[in-house]
Amino acid sequence: MRVRKRLKQTPLLQVQNISKFYGDLAACLNISLDLYPGEILAIVGESGSGKSTLLNCISGKTGINAGEVRYRSRNNGTIDVHGAKEPVRRHLARTEWGYVHQNPRDGLRGNVSAGANIGERLMGTGSRHYGEIRSQAEQWLERVEIDPCRIDHQPRTFSGGMQQRLQIARNLVSGPSLIFMDEPTGGLDVSVQAKLLDLLRNITADLGLAVVLVTHDLGVARLLAHRIMVMKRGQVVETGLTDQVLDDPHHPYTQLLVSSILV
Amino acid sequence: MQRNVNNDTEALLSDIAKIENEPGYNHAFLDEQTKRMVRRAILKAVAIPGYQVPFSSREMPMPYGWGTGGIQITASIIGKADVLKVIDQGADDTTNAVSIRGFFAKMAGVATTEKTSEATIIQTRHRIPEDKLTRAHTMVYQVPVPEPLRWVEPRETETRKMHAHSEYGAMHVKLYEDIARHGRIATSFDYPALVDGGYIISPSPIPKFDNPKLDMSPALQLFGAGREQRIYAIPPYTKVTSLDFEDYPFEVQKWEDCCGLCGATTSYLDEIILNDDGDKMFVCSDSDYCQRRCEAGHKGPFADDRISDEQGERNAS
Amino acid sequence: MIKMIEVLGLEKRFILHNQGGAVIDVFEKLNFKVEKGQCVALFGRSGSGKSTLLRSLYANYKPVSGAVNIRHDNEMIDITRATPRLVVEIRKHTMGYVSQFLRVIPRVSTFDIVASAHREVYGDESGATLRAKELLERLNIPQRLWSLAPATFSGGEQQRVNIARGFAVKYPILLLDEPTASLDAANRMVVVELIEEAKKEGTAVVGIFHDDEVREAVSNKIVEMGAA
Structure with a gap:
């Protein structure tokens, strides 16, 4: 019965028939999806298929021309992401949400230490105790497998993989429920990629995070995602369980995408 | 009552008639439409304490960075009856202070002074006078960089939103970074402060020693940034809080020495190197305050030395 | 008897759009059921669709028509029409699957692969450790390999790790795709024992067994494929 009860939950995120046009071009057309707590959804497709635009539309970074995105927040009921005022959206983005960019430089402050990068969200929500902020930053560094002795170093002295892990820690410190990821393993070596995937898989499972993950790498989708959406020219052509679709x-x-993978 | 006022006004007008400003120029250099524009920005700034109001800054006969923002504010508010004091690094006798005083003496025909108690407008760079300000004072600060968030966020579009939504977490990032690097909040001037629980401001490059003087000050405080085209204000009796951490509370600078000339122990001190051997002394940065203490008979350890003679000459000239 | 799996009129066909729209009919009108504690063996020549059927039962493949009813939380659910979330729940708590090949995240140690399967379902660290130890020992994986990732293991070792992972959780339904294909006689017998133990505990098993001896030892019923 426990299982059934859990399935009756309402979705964390509901996307209903959203469309985004650039002139006559439909970057996203009539896309709907539900995301439940703890669920990982991969959006796959080749470059230009509209997957990143869709991510930006869902996360409220880009406006939409039609449809609705609803997010069930922890304390403030259901929020109409695009209808809400900007401060509400921005507050969500730095508390209950996270956004992991492909290029860690887009998601980190390059001129302050790793500790300050992690601590920013805490300070942004009213944390005013240096010692506590610092000890939380240390814990998160450890959690993402960065030696805590590097807490005072600037991210630019970190390797690409470490920067990406720091970016993840910076997002997770506020205890979000939903993370958006845009090609999180994009610019990394294969070996570094494997380590990051492993970390992501463990952390998302441990924290019960819901994730919308954009990737062109079907291997990444297979490893991380429960469900997958295949996009082509702004439309969803196939969706379902990851292993079923692949x-x-x-x-x-x-079929073309899947048959194009080496290995 | 009525008669008295009239008498005062008449006396005032006859005083004003005696002082002429430079022929061929409008009173206080700026044309009346420009002053009107600046005054409107000032009024808006006073109405929204701490909010940076954009204004169309004019070319002034001096380079940016020399106080063009402060000058435009002073020019827009100064009347013939005002008495102007200008300080730079706390001193009334530095080049910048002397030139700006001279500029207004000429262009507005106003009286100038070095005494805080006599002044009605005090234009300043780097300091707030040691003497208690009163309701009769208007402070005009020269501001190089008005945006306190600039250091963490270079995009103006983003900093404006951060102000609008009170997203000030990034401001503490700067203080965090200070403690992480130096073991304490090492920021010693331009120390960010929250005005009336609303906007965070850059108090201009005054030492944090002066930050507490911003709080609940009876004087109107106006801030002008000429190059950045911003004016902001702290109205009289407004709460101004310096940012800090619970475990690293805000603290002002302290000195073990007293002023070498007047022996003051509670003023902001400048360090002066005396010779090639590295001997040094400390003196009040507020030259007016120091001089009056000396005149009143207060003596510091160097009061009778060569330095004090030089100081005397300097004051005499 | 309690019905665990019920296959009704199941039909599967592949359409290969990028190869001239070629159509491959795999099977049609399949009907059978599996009861609690029973083992059903899928039997037929190579290419007769045994693996395709097994994958269809696991909802890995999508049948064209028909139903696969799975007992989940005491309710029969047609997995071919279940939402992805429900399928994930069914796979987590009700139905396990041991494939022919080990597919794991690089870098994860052999011991962790087995233990985490148990931990993810029961959330019990010491139980997971115990079960992983027991299975790896019984399947004769030398202890010195436990801390290593299985990527470099031999085919037989990888398959045994895979079996250990499949049996780490006591699922009510277990699907086995040629679990003994590359094992020696001694290890085949271990697998037979494991299947027999699971059946005694009430697990319904559906399997493809290449090895006649193993098939005869464990199966109660045979579903013949590709007979048409």
């Missing part, structure tokens, strides 16, 4: 693709485009 092992038994029905749409011609998905």
